[in-house]
Amino acid sequence: MYPAAFEYFAPGTVDxxxxxxxxxxxxxxxxxxxQSLIPMMKLRIASPRFLIDVNRIASLTGLRQEGDRLVMGALCRHAEVGRSGLVRxxxxLMADAASQTADVQVRNRGTVGGSLAHADPAGDWPAALLALDTTVTIAGRDGLRxxxxxxxIVxxxxxxxxxxxxxxxISVQLPKAPSxxxxxKFEKRAGDFAVASVGVQVELAEGGQCRSIAISLGALGAMPTRARAAEALLLGRAASPxxxxxxGQLVQAEAQPFADTRGSVEYKRHLAGIIFRRAFAAxxxxxxxxxxxxLHV
Ligand SMILES: Cc1cc2nc3c(=O)[nH]c(=O)nc-3n(C[C@H](O)[C@H](O)[C@H](O)COP(=O)(O)OP(=O)(O)OC[C@H]3O[C@@H](n4cnc5c(N)ncnc54)[C@H](O)[C@@H]3O)c2cc1C
Structure with a gap:
């Protein structure tokens, strides 16, 4: 399948x-x-008349530590995140997400910024980064916000x-130790989108209680969400079976999956509870x- 004709631009700056x-x-x-736009253009789900290729903008590349935050340019590739010693x-949690996103070819081209902007309900970066203190910087005509x-994601x-x-x-807070x-992620076959995914980020107190906890759910609703009731239950307490x-029951109740070719609502809810416990243990x-x-499931 060929995309509809378009005019191509390769600007060198954000302006x-x-x-x-x-x-x-x-x-x-x-x-x-x-990795999302081109397949959509080939299927003619998207037919933009003008394509603005941002890959030549050096300021959008790379990842670095700035104080207590990891800062990734919008063009940071999935594979680059997975290889980063700081991330590992x-x-x-981000190394897990990078290594489970798609396949090697897609990971070498696909970007974190593109994943967030695309906001696929089953996308890995939207779900994984929601368990962390993540901010997105946006450039517009009035400057940055x-x-x-x-x-x-709305x-x-x-x-x-x-x-x-x-x-x-995209900027992510580096968690304090001990955390x-x-x-x-559960997928039907290697390299596929998630049937369901769960991110857990926990900071422990001396007695093993959860000083802070974030639980994010992916592919379990129209957009990634936090399992707030389960977080509230675990906060301040040491986990027992x-x-x-x-x-896990609260996570299942908070998940709002749709039935589709990847599974029924009941199946996805069931999965949510199981993979939550695996993510929490890890x-x-x-x-x-x-x-x-x-992690590779
Ligand atoms: C075979 C295959 C398997 C895949 N499996 C997975 C998977 O398991 N998990 C997963 O999460 N994803 C998966 N993907 C999607 C892949 O990860 C994409 O890389 C990602 O969703 C989009 O990033 P991109 O850089 O390729 O964006 P593009 O395809 O270039 O763009 C996607 C959208 O975002 C917009 N956009 C891109 N960058 C910006 C920006 N900086 N500012 C504003 N808008 C922007 C574009 O205009 C477009 O609307 C898969 C893709 C393929 C082809």
Whole structure:
């Protein structure tokens, strides 16, 4: 399948992108890794008349530590995140997500910024990063603005990006020790989107109680959400098998999956409870300094 004809631009700065967006409006689309947009264009689900390739903008690349935050340019590739020593050491939940996203080819091209802007309900970055303190920086005609990820995605495939705006950076708080995180994804076959996924980030007190806990759910609703009731149950308490069973039931109740070719509502809810417990166990092990390999389910 071939996409409809389009005019191609390869600007060198964010300002030029904004100018092109202002000139061509709804007929223009930004091209990052192209791993979602190009398939949609081939299927003619999207037929932009103007394609703005941002891959030559050096300021959008790379990842770095800035104080107590990890800052990724919008063009940071999935594979680059997975390879980062800082991510593996301080944010293993992100290493899990990077290594479980799609396949090697897609991971080498697809970008974190593109994943968040695309806001696929089953996307791995939206779900994984929601368990962390994540902000998204957006460039527009009035300059830059930064919003929490929890406010950036507003519905399935919908963000609060305006027509003359683009994502430039994603910033994640580096958790304080002793803390650990894990992202567990269940997929029907290797390289596929999630049937269900759960991220858990936990900080432990001296007695093993959860000083802070975040539980994010992916592919379990129109957009990723936090399992707030389960978080409230676990906060301030040390996990016991009974408590985790109860928390798993709350996760299942908070999940709002749709039935589709990947499974029924009941099946996905059931999965949510199981993978929550796996993610929680791996997150706690990591917080306690135990070795847990980057997760592949
Ligand atoms: C075979 C296959 C398997 C896949 N499996 C998975 C999977 O398991 N999990 C998963 O999460 N994803 C999966 N994907 C999607 C992949 O991860 C994409 O890379 C990702 O969803 C989009 O990133 P991208 O850089 O490719 O964006 P693009 O395809 O270039 O763009 C996607 C959308 O975001 C917009 N956009 C891109 N960058 C910006 C920006 N900086 N500012 C504003 N708007 C922007 C574009 O205009 C477009 O609307 C898969 C894709 C393929 C082809």
């Amino acid at each position: 030029e992108v904004l100018e092109l967006l202002a000139r061509h409006g709804e007929d223009a689309k930004i091209l990052a890794g192209g 050491l301080r944010l293993p 930064t919003v929490p990820l929890s406010e950036f 519905d399935a495939y919908t963000t609060q990006l305006g027509p003359i705006e683009m994502v430039t950076e 650990g995180g894990a992202y567990v 009974e408590l985790l069973t109860e928390a 997150a706690v092990d990591r917080a306690l300094g135990r070795e847990v390999e980057t």
